[in-house]
Amino acid sequence: MTTGGKPLTTILDARGAASERPLFGLWNEELSEALQEFGLLRYRIRQLETALYRQKVAEIGEVTTWPRELREKVAAAGFRVGLPEIVETFRSGDGTERYLIAGNDGQTVETVWMPEGDGGEEGDSASNSDGGDAESKKNWSRATICVSSQIGCAVNCQFCLTAKLGIIRNLTAGEIAGQVAAVLKRQEAEPGRDRINLVFMGMGEPFLNYDAFMAAVRLLAGPMEIPESRMTVSTSGIVPGILRFAQEKVRPKLAISLNAPNDEVREGIMPVTRKWSIAEVMDAVRQVPLRQRERITFEYVLLGGVNDRLEHADEVVRLVRRAQIPAKVNLIAWNPGPGIPFTMPQAEDVARFQERLREQGVPAFVRRPRGRDIYAACGQLKKTGSQG
């Protein structure tokens, strides 16, 4: 299998050597510090930030606001832009694209582009794959990018394909924000002009890579100009992470991957519940000071016969009421994956579950599956393609 037309080993070698001192991911004082030896004035750093985060240049040679001599000196010292690179693209019949994006050591993560956000469009049909350089047609007015925070994941949710990988490594802040930059570049999208939402719901548990994740958020909300109000992070319920998050000045909206009405059912599908019970998670969530009109989202993946009965819906209502948290529930019909021993819920059970929540005053929405045919839907991200 090849990636982007080149054998994988070539990419690994080239990137391993080329990314010794990546600049993408640094800004402000971090950038001044990294480039200290050149004694750059503040305006030169700002020019570099514009080139890195607005123009998304691939090489230092493209920072045309800098004199050629300076570009050459910085490159000769071993610095590289280090913008993560899309090495493979899978395109769904519904417009969703799933990418394999190579980080600093050439290892790939998955990132998903969903034009028209979660609203979705008709069609779940043909899919195809290309080397990542196909032309994109701009036929969307808003879009959501689903971003990964780790390669693999240690949380081991039983319904999730990513869990099968185990944890391989954490991503750096540059690799997390870089996924967004690579996708924006491919789609010729510009925050500010285009309505771009980010969901940190790809591979990994963001709160188990907390510092890098939050550094990426600051970078995205800062020089990359994506408002924090358009970002949502989903956690499986890592209580210390939620408590730290509650102290942040700049932070995305919070979603809790709940998936069960009580600890007993949750333990069976999310072993993390043995460490932090639902009640402990709720206590932590209550510490997060909400902005005006902000609500906590509870994600609820419906698994046929496991957590999709009406009595489960009633329990969820009681749970949300007891927690006294402004909340909404996002229902997701489980997406099948090879080797995962669950069944999809019946469409009428999903509808009944939603109705039951709504009639008791809990706002509930059914998320339409996106890119199911290319394994881009929720819980389906695994390095399929080049290495899978």
Ligand code: SF4
């Ligand atoms: S659902 Fe999220 S937290 Fe759970 S195993 Fe998958 S990637 Fe990790």
